[in-house]
């Protein structure tokens with residue numbers, strides 16, 4: 001950080017999460033569906049050094065796609081690290097989930 005400040009050069013981006021080129025992943029559709037950052041990246045706000053908390057593997061993608069209901073929240077809360085489901089949300093969650101259609105077919109993620 002000091003070096004960057006002194007030399008006016010951007011801090012090099014050290015990638016932590018990386019999906020291989022042969023699989024397609026896009027954030028926007030997940031956030032629009034109400035999957036919070038925390039569901040995939042963990043409590044980044046409490047990490048001294050950011051690490052991977054969920055395996056970035058096909059099985060992980062499929063596990064959620066098969067049954068996304070437990071992993072969604074109101075869209076207004078996607079970036080809220082401290083959010084927890086309350087009664088009001090639990091009462092409407094399954095209806096919201098029913099409108100989602102995450103791909104399970106190979107070409108959904110391998111294009």
Ligand code: HEC
Pocket residue numbers: 014015016017018019020025027030031035036037038039040041056078079
């Ligand atoms: C459905 C799971 C999922 C959600 C939700 C999600 N991410 Fe990600 N994120 C990923 C995956 C998978 C990658 C790797 C993508 C790639 O390689 O193209 C990634 C990569 C990133 C990176 C790239 C940096 C790195 O080096 O790891 C950042 C920054 C990031 N996500 C921030 C966010 C933020 C902020 C939110 C919430 C607004 C969010 N993500 C929500 C799965 C998710």
Ligand code: HEC
Pocket residue numbers: 019023024025026029030032033035039040056057058060061062064065068071099100101102103108109
């Ligand atoms: C925690 C839950 C969750 C995880 C983990 C997750 N997804 Fe999804 N994904 C969803 C939901 C929910 C949708 C459906 C969105 C809709 O129907 O509007 C979706 C939709 C998609 C779509 C279809 C939309 C599009 O952009 O074409 C692709 C592709 C996709 N996910 C790829 C991935 C990949 C690849 C991974 C793993 C690296 C992954 N997802 C991990 C929940 C998840």
Ligand code: HEC
Pocket residue numbers: 019020023056057058059061062065103104105106107108109110
């Ligand atoms: C929800 C997204 C998703 C769907 C659907 C999906 N994949 Fe994948 N797949 C991935 C991701 C992400 C990876 C890279 C991570 C990994 O290797 O686990 C991957 C990796 C692979 C690999 C490479 C494994 C390796 O060892 O390098 C093969 C082969 C593969 N998928 C085949 C398939 C087939 C066949 C189907 C359909 C039956 C399928 N995938 C459906 C997301 C998906």
